[in-house]
Amino acid sequence: MQKVRMGMMGGGPDAFIGAVHRMAANLDGKIELVCGAFSSRPDASQQMAQQLGLNRSYDSYQQMLEQEASLPADQRMEFVSIVTPNYLHFEMSKAALEAGFHVLCDKPATLTLDEASQLAAIQKRSGRLYALTHTYTGYPMVVAARELVARGELGRIRKVVVEYHQGWLADSGAESGKQAAWRLDPARAGISCCMADIGVHAANLAEFICNDAIDQLSADLSASHGRLLDDDGVVMLRFASGARGMLSASQIAVGEENNLRIRVYGEKASLDWSQEEPNSLKLMHADKPFEVLRSATPAAAELGGITRTPPGHPEGYLEAFANLYRQFAEQVDRQRQQQTTDSNPLPGIDAAVRGMAFIETVVAASASTQKWHKVPAQPVKES
Amino acid sequence: MQKVRMGMMGGGPDAFIGAVHRMAANLDGKIELVCGAFSSRPDASQQMAQQLGLNRSYDSYQQMLEQEASLPADQRMEFVSIVTPNYLHFEMSKAALEAGFHVLCDKPATLTLDEASQLAAIQKRSGRLYALTHTYTGYPMVVAARELVARGELGRIRKVVVEYHQGWLADSGAESGKQAAWRLDPARAGISCCMADIGVHAANLAEFICNDAIDQLSADLSASHGRLLDDDGVVMLRFASGARGMLSASQIAVGEENNLRIRVYGEKASLDWSQEEPNSLKLMHADKPFEVLRSATPAAAELGGITRTPPGHPEGYLEAFANLYRQFAEQVDRQRQQQTTDSNPLPGIDAAVRGMAFIETVVAASASTQKWHKVPAQPVKES
Amino acid sequence: MQKVRMGMMGGGPDAFIGAVHRMAANLDGKIELVCGAFSSRPDASQQMAQQLGLNRSYDSYQQMLEQEASLPADQRMEFVSIVTPNYLHFEMSKAALEAGFHVLCDKPATLTLDEASQLAAIQKRSGRLYALTHTYTGYPMVVAARELVARGELGRIRKVVVEYHQGWLADSGAESGKQAAWRLDPARAGISCCMADIGVHAANLAEFICNDAIDQLSADLSASHGRLLDDDGVVMLRFASGARGMLSASQIAVGEENNLRIRVYGEKASLDWSQEEPNSLKLMHADKPFEVLRSATPAAAELGGITRTPPGHPEGYLEAFANLYRQFAEQVDRQRQQQTTDSNPLPGIDAAVRGMAFIETVVAASASTQKWHKVPAQPVKES
Amino acid sequence: MQKVRMGMMGGGPDAFIGAVHRMAANLDGKIELVCGAFSSRPDASQQMAQQLGLNRSYDSYQQMLEQEASLPADQRMEFVSIVTPNYLHFEMSKAALEAGFHVLCDKPATLTLDEASQLAAIQKRSGRLYALTHTYTGYPMVVAARELVARGELGRIRKVVVEYHQGWLADSGAESGKQAAWRLDPARAGISCCMADIGVHAANLAEFICNDAIDQLSADLSASHGRLLDDDGVVMLRFASGARGMLSASQIAVGEENNLRIRVYGEKASLDWSQEEPNSLKLMHADKPFEVLRSATPAAAELGGITRTPPGHPEGYLEAFANLYRQFAEQVDRQRQQQTTDSNPLPGIDAAVRGMAFIETVVAASASTQKWHKVPAQPVKES
Structure with a gap:
């Protein structure tokens, strides 16, 4: 080519x-x-x-x-x-x-x-x-996770727990850095810092793996140091399929680096994946020992994950991005x-729209005394 | 003696x-x-x-x-x-x-x-x-965690994430077991299964380590297989101190054994403890490598945890209970x-009252369309 | 009873x-x-x-x-x-x-x-x-490991790597402690410190799990601080079955607590067990994801390991001892x-004799310029 | 540039x-x-x-x-x-x-x-x-490990344990693959398979991190399935500095992927690094909790490791190679x-010569009944 x-x-x-x-x-x-x-x-x-x-x-x-x-x-x-x-x-x-x-x-x-x-x-x-x-979503074991769900290996999904914890904005002095400055500025970042920067990754990951849509949510966001935008938040989730879930995102979790982790619990099996150790996917069963699928092995390849190296030669963030x-x-x-x-x-564009719908709904929900808020579905403007 | x-x-x-x-x-x-x-x-x-x-x-x-x-x-x-x-x-x-x-x-x-x-x-x-x-609360590293918080090593607490996931009630046939039968029966178990059996442990652990009280909460409980009592739930937490948090509990998380884990994020440092590997306590810092305190070491002993064996000779659940x-x-x-x-x-009795207050509030909150519910503080009846 | x-x-x-x-x-x-x-x-x-x-x-x-x-x-x-x-x-x-x-x-x-x-x-x-x-040998997952080998789940054993690393004698001042004093004194401890105290546990564990006997060995022991007895050593092993192996023991491995670990590699599968996380047994396969057997689960119970608690409620050293x-x-x-x-x-008494045969052979081998030394088999004196 | x-x-x-x-x-x-x-x-x-x-x-x-x-x-x-x-x-x-x-x-x-x-x-x-x-040697945490040793953070090195275990040649059918065929053929691979392919990496890693030279060794290599070249081996090491050590390499360790791991025990501190989780370096101390240095953090950067991503965004094998x-x-x-x-x-060329000296000495030592064999130092032929 x-x-x-x-x-x-x-x-x-x-x-x-x-x-x-x-x-x-x-x-x-x-x-x-x-x-x-x-x-x-x-x-x-x-x-x-x-x-x-x-x-x-x-x-x-x-x-x-x-x-x-x-x-x-x-x-x-x-x-x-x-x-x-x-x-x-x-x-x-x-x-x-x-x-x-x-x-x-x-x-x-x-x-x-x-x-x-x-x-x-x-x-x-x-x-x-x-x-x-x-x-x-470029990580091979995320693709494998999605495929496992799609094949019904987990059965109907009951619960999703996803979290994305970082600590780099913990300190009040963080704003002076170039990366932080625009993310905490409503004019350049929009209505949210933490949820727009990383919470939306977590939401996308959950929807991607489960091929499901967050339908309703309830949220509690917070901001440290008098910031104008959120730097932490928790969200209760209800998916279109009926699954329940929880999302936690933070940029003030001292000592956390880039800890994105998702667990998906199904009726037959469950899975657990962490971005910081991305080449392993834990698969838990009701009645037998848990297994760990490793990227670049035949078992993983069969599930569709792209890798460039043989088993045990770790890939990382850049390779996921390159995918x-x-x-x-x-x-x-x-x-x-x-x-x-x-x-x-x-x-693609659908994920783009859904991401923005998630961010706006989370921010609105956090400010509300009402418990549940519907995430608008695909409101594409045919202007 | x-x-x-x-x-x-x-x-x-x-x-x-x-x-x-x-x-x-x-x-x-x-x-x-x-x-x-x-x-x-x-x-x-x-x-x-x-x-x-x-x-x-x-x-x-x-x-x-x-x-x-x-x-x-x-x-x-x-x-x-x-x-x-x-x-x-x-x-x-x-x-x-x-x-x-x-x-x-x-x-x-x-x-x-x-x-x-x-x-x-x-x-x-x-x-x-x-x-x-x-x-x-009998685990040495839980006592050490409480002491670290009490000494201000973490600074002001900002966020607490606690979860208690089990999978033993995942299957619809679970009810036939003696342990499950009474826990799922309102007459013998009360108004809650999952929250009364394990959620309350998670809440107690958070309050114990932080020496803080859950002040308000919002909850979403669910029950599988047409059960009368909850077997899963997520809760958003606000503590009296101003800290935020979330709690997730489940008895239908397929493949989970007894996965109680807590993370406490403070302004200066954070900690992470898991019941299934109870002899380690991860301590995360903003500006230096994370440390792992191990039970039975001098560093742990100095924080007050009781142990019976030297370092590296693991203790477990029975020893915590024995404490x-x-x-x-x-x-x-x-x-x-x-x-x-x-x-x-x-x-003691205060934890007993607080535990029941937590359970009742969680169940009420889950059934409500209102977002936040106050956990009644110490309503001791002087009858 | x-x-x-x-x-x-x-x-x-x-x-x-x-x-x-x-x-x-x-x-x-x-x-x-x-x-x-x-x-x-x-x-x-x-x-x-x-x-x-x-x-x-x-x-x-x-x-x-x-x-x-x-x-x-x-x-x-x-x-x-x-x-x-x-x-x-x-x-x-x-x-x-x-x-x-x-x-x-x-x-x-x-x-x-x-x-x-x-x-x-x-x-x-x-x-x-x-x-x-x-x-x-009292740990449930050690019993399970032995049973897996006995059932042929690993196929013929090819290689055994066992190590037992501690750090408590690293410092020259260690001798002043009561525990160290007699262990480093030939009059009270015999011809070896490290090999007699912990190396023999490692050798016993390998023989116990594999139901095999160390037949020949080559060794290199050392002593720090002018000590009269070894505080560290490495040993190459040849088993009666033809399996090869390696044993490392140390009391001067700074920072190690009680790190006894064994890996057994067979023609069909392999296993990996660590005393500091004793409730898990990793089972590796040639052509499918590795599994982790957990103590107190049905899969482990079926292999004969005694436990007192349900899955996920960790047992430790005292429980192994109690077994x-x-x-x-x-x-x-x-x-x-x-x-x-x-x-x-x-x-029993056979393990007692074999243990002493191991210790004496290791000490002799270390002092020798000859490579291989035979471990005498069961030389029971019918005096 | x-x-x-x-x-x-x-x-x-x-x-x-x-x-x-x-x-x-x-x-x-x-x-x-x-x-x-x-x-x-x-x-x-x-x-x-x-x-x-x-x-x-x-x-x-x-x-x-x-x-x-x-x-x-x-x-x-x-x-x-x-x-x-x-x-x-x-x-x-x-x-x-x-x-x-x-x-x-x-x-x-x-x-x-x-x-x-x-x-x-x-x-x-x-x-x-x-x-x-x-x-x-291109991994950032390997560079950091070398720097820690060079700065004296570990004190004098006493013991080095290095292992490199793979399982891809376990099966007798492995030879039919292109990668295996030439490695097991003396005409194309030389006098060794396992030691020349991966053992030499392990030896180089030990020498690189410790800035020391393997001076004498004793070895026991083996070959499965009637192969002409070794596919497994263990080696006892003595370094020029006086440190002792052991090396284990295997291509028949069923279930192992690319498990290169090194532990270096010094008088003051010790370190532990694994290629399959390359972004962490465990640093163990005598008298305080162990620490984990993470790549891309300021603490790691200060030790000279090159990274392209911020903390928690894992790098892997390709990035090490790219370094x-x-x-x-x-x-x-x-x-x-x-x-x-x-x-x-x-x-450079010195490592090239030393690598070949290691391979030849290991093969000769394995065939010998004499225990110790000197690794020739830098015998550069000025032809």
């Missing part, structure tokens, strides 16, 4: 997630970064391009879209990777889709559910591909060849 | 928890079982006594109280251990205290909060000792010597 | 292992401690007896054997538990057996292989029971009833 | 390790693969080049060296990556160095110690860079700029 050409919006010097996206795109040698509008400051963008050995650096994303569109079809970028702070996601995604480019966007997709609904309509009209980097990039590149390649893009499990 | 003489109510043949209480009482050689009303069936009681090499077997607890009271002071039992199904706890505790005996009772203390309040008043009038076997018996025996011995019984951390 | 009456030799104030033996004997309520010669100092022995509520305290073990033998059969002790430093094991065991008492002895059985051989002959003549407290006491009490009871004492897996 | 241009020898279709090398080279975007002689079959080589989007494919490595040397300096490859079966490593490395190219070679460096010595002389004469992909490629690219870049290449910890 011919390499897929990528442009990048954001990801300038010091941007953590931009570098991660680039490594993920590099890993399999199927994607070539050809250009970027890496920063709102033209000199910073140029500096980044130079550092990366690129000769197409742009001063703004608008300029990038315009000039790339004017290049010959076999030279211009095919998709954009959007890795800016949240508040730019919507306008950039919109502009890129309307200019005819595919979009791979960091989450959350937009600042509001209304924007997400608009974006869904735009994307459908555009015929272009859209994907959201819910990284954790999303690989799946997206394959989607792009299929479209090039005018094949129907079949549904690989990459989170 | 002269051995303390114990009588037992319940704990006949086939009773799991009765045997556990006896081993716990045996372990340190400080308590002597002298008599019992082991069963409502006189022959079964006698059979048990014989099996245990006892010659004082009674046909009923009333008979035991009456006849023991008539024995010389240096022969009669000094305390009763109550290990029957829940519905008998109140009347037995009441009768024993009123007959002048100390009481060590399995939890929950009573069937209702009202009964617990009455019992508190009775106990205060009686001048007799009362303790509740919240076994998990409660030992503490109770020491309380009895101090009272014998007319010393003021100082406050060792053994859960 | 009527309680079995026990006398104790050693186990005075401050003796760690004596207290452990007493708790182990207490736990199940099947054994009654009736007398003791707890110390070579009569006042200390008396003090201990008082503390334990006993009225038969003796000034010497000789006195105890004589006077107990003169008591009526239904009052005198039935067996002695020997818990002194190593150098007294032989003479006490010999005297007790010859006086007609059963013997339960702490390991190692004697100071030399020659003594062990003599003891074996004495025991056979005496018709009395003899057992050695290789505590670790040995229970098995010994059952052997005594069967002999009382003139039943043939069938072979429960309790290590 | 301008990208460094790489050519590859070996790594055709189906070659596992070639693909790993390419991903490792890709990850950081600092290296560009420009050409390859991917297979001894020209069509397979060309097919691979096409698949990788390269237009410089060669029919043989000799052709590649010749033609690349004739290209302009700013176009020709700067180094070769050698990823063939063992028997080609020596001739390819020799030819490449002599043709003026830097060499990055998969281990082992050669088939014999004699060849390794020759290669060392050739490399020194050539002035070209040489590195050996002892992948495991070696990055270090090599940096060495190449410094040489370009005529700077002295300072010693980053990348294993």
Whole structure:
């Protein structure tokens, strides 16, 4: 397959997630970064391009879209990777889709559910591909977990416990860091910090593995140090299928690094997966010893998890991220060849909308004295 | 110290928890079982006594109280251990205290909060000792955790996540077992199964370690297989101190054995303890590697945890249980010597009342459309 | 069953292992401690007896054997538990057996292989029971491991890796402690410290689980701080069956507590067990996910492991120890009833002899320039 | 920095390790693969080049060296990556160095110690860079471990226990696989399978972390299924510093994946690291709780481990491999700029020679009845 050409919006010097996206795109040698509008400051963008050995650096994303569109079809970028702070996601995604480019966007997709609904309509009209980097769905054992549920190995799901605990915002001084500053600023991050940054990953992971939808929830969010946005919260969940659940997210859990963990309890069996030890999936049974499925083994491969190394050679976060990039590149390649893009499990516009619906409902629920709040289902605006 | 003489109510043949209480009482050689009303069936009681090499077997607890009271002071039992199904706890505790005996009772203390309040008043009038076997507070690393919080090592507590997951009631056939039958029967178990049996342990553990009180809660309980009582539930917690939290309890979590785990997140440090690996306590810091305190080490001993073996020789559930018996025996011995019984951390009548308050509030909250419900504080009835 | 009456030799104030033996004997309520010669100092022995509520305290073990033998059969002790430093094991065991008492002895059985051989002959003549407290064979999952091997679940065994690492003698100041002082003194401990104290447990565990015998070995022992006896060593093993293996033991492994671990690799499956997390047994397969057998589950019970608690209620070292006491009490009871004492897996005189053969061979091998040294098989002296 | 241009020898279709090398080279975007002689079959080589989007494919490595040397300096490859079966490593490395190219070679460096010595002389004469992909030294926590030892945090090292257990050759049918076939064939693999393939990694890891040299050893290797080369072995170690140790390696340990683990016990502290959970490093102390250093945390960064992600976002085998490629690219870049290449910890020609010395000594020792065998130190042939 011919390499897929990528442009990048954001990801300038010091941007953590931009570098991660680039490594993920590099890993399999199927994607070539050809250009970027890496920063709102033209000199910073140029500096980044130079550092990366690129000769197409742009001063703004608008300029990038315009000039790339004017290049010959076999030279211009095919998709954009959007890795800016949240508040730019919507306008950039919109502009890129309307200019005819595919979009791979960091989450959350937009600042509001209304924007997400608009974006869904735009994307459908555009015929272009859209994907959201819910990284954790790229882990092989998450894919295996989803497949186990889909095959009925767990029976009907009764309870889901998902948590995502970090500690990096515990201290009142955290705000002075670049990563924290925009996440705690309503103008740039939207209505939520913790739930929009990581709670939504946890919710997505639960829905992804169970192929189910959070239907109602009740929430209690909190903010330390007089912050304007939440940095911690707990949520009670009721799924469309009837399953119950619980979600806890925190950015002030001192000593936690990136502790995303999910347990799914079914009528026949249960599973347990932790992002910090991602190559193992614990499978618990009613009447026999628990098993641990390990990535890259035949048992795991049979469940569909992609790996690049043999058993016992651990993969991690970058490989999970690279799996999303690989799946997206394959989607792009299929479209090039005018094949129907079949549904690989990459989170798309529906996950984008659902994510925003989750965030808005959680924030509203937390402020309410009413117990249960319905998560609106797929309210795509056909504007 | 002269051995303390114990009588037992319940704990006949086939009773799991009765045997556990006896081993716990045996372990340190400080308590002597002298008599019992082991069963409502006189022959079964006698059979048990014989099996245990006892010659004082009674046909009923009333008979035991009456006849023991008539024995010389240096022969009669000094305390009763109550290990029957829940519905008998109140009347037995009441009768024993009123007959002048100390009481060590399995939890929950009573069937209702009202009964617990009455019992508190009775106990205060009686001048007799009362303790509740919240076994998990007997673990050395739980005592160490409480001490770390008390010393301010964690700073102000922000979040508590406690869970107690079992799987033994997952199957619809579970009811046919003796242990399950009474727990799922409202007449013998009260208004709750899961929350009364294990949720209350989780709540007690959180309050014990943090020396804090659950002030408000919101709950969602469920029951499988058309059961009359809950077998699973999640609860959002707000503590009197301002800390937030969540509690999850389940008896239908397939594959889980006895997975009680608590995490306490403070402003300066956090801790993590699991009952199934009880000899380790993880202590997480903001700015240095996490540490694992191990029971029986000097660092743990300095925090007050009792152990009987050197480091690396694991202790378990029976030793934790035995710690409660030992503490109770020491309380009895101090009272014998007319010393003021100082406050060792053994859960007493206050924990009994709080436990019932928790259970009633959780059940009410689950049935309500209102989000928050206040847990009544110490409503002792001075009847 | 009527309680079995026990006398104790050693186990005075401050003796760690004596207290452990007493708790182990207490736990199940099947054994009654009736007398003791707890110390070579009569006042200390008396003090201990008082503390334990006993009225038969003796000034010497000789006195105890004589006077107990003169008591009526239904009052005198039935067996002695020997818990002194190593150098007294032989003479006490010999005297007790010859006086007609059963013997339960702490390991190692004697100071030399020659003594062990003599003891074996004495025991056979005496018709009395003899057992050695290789505590670790009392763990339920060790029993289960042995059974799995016996059933052929692992196929032919190819490799055994066993290690026993402690750190308590790492510091040069360790000698000042009472426990260390005699273990490092050739007069009281014999020709080895580390191998005699813990290496022999590791060797016994390997032989017990595999039902195999170490046939040849090569060793490299070392001593820190100019000590006269080894405090660390590694050993290459060849078993009678053809399996190979490796043993490492250390008392100077800083930070290790009591880390005894064994892995057994067979042609079809492998197992992994650690004493510090004794309730789990990892079972690895060639072509499917690994499993973890947990003690007290039906799967473990079916393999013969004794437990006192339900799944997830951890047992530990004292329970393993108590299992040995229970098995010994059952052997005594069967002999009382003139039943043939069938072979429960309790290590007896053969394990005692093999242990001494291992220790002597390891010490000789370490001093030799020759690579392989044969472990003499069962050289029982029929003197 | 301008990208460094790489050519590859070996790594055709189906070659596992070639693909790993390419991903490792890709990850950081600092290296560009420009050409390859991917297979001894020209069509397979060309097919691979096409698949990788390269237009410089060669029919043989000799052709590649010749033609690349004739290209302009700013176009020709700067180094070769050698990823063939063992028997080609020596001739390819020799030819490449002599043709003026830097060499990055998969281990082992050669088939014999004699060849390794020759290669060392050739490399020194050539002035070209040489590195050996002892992948495991690329893990951040291995680098941190080495640094802790170097700083004296562990005190003098007393004991090293290193093991590398795999199970993939357990079955007699394993030989039919491509990976196994050449490793078990003396003509292509040399005098050892298990020790040359993985034992040497374990030995290198021990020497790397301790900055010490294995001075003497005693070994017991074995082969299953009538194989001509070892598939399992144990080794007793004595280091130049006086430390003792043991090494166990196996390819027939059923159920093991890639279980490389090392423990280093010092006078003051000890450490424990496992390749399958590579982001944690356990640090054990005599008198305080053990700590776990986690990669990507400030504490780990301060010890020199390179990471690409924030704490809790796991890295794995490919990232460790990429660290070696990055270090090599940096060495190449410094040489370009005529700077002295300072010693980053990348294993070079000395590690190559020592590795071969280890393999030859282990094989000789296993066949000997003499206990100890000296590992020859750096016998570089100045031919």
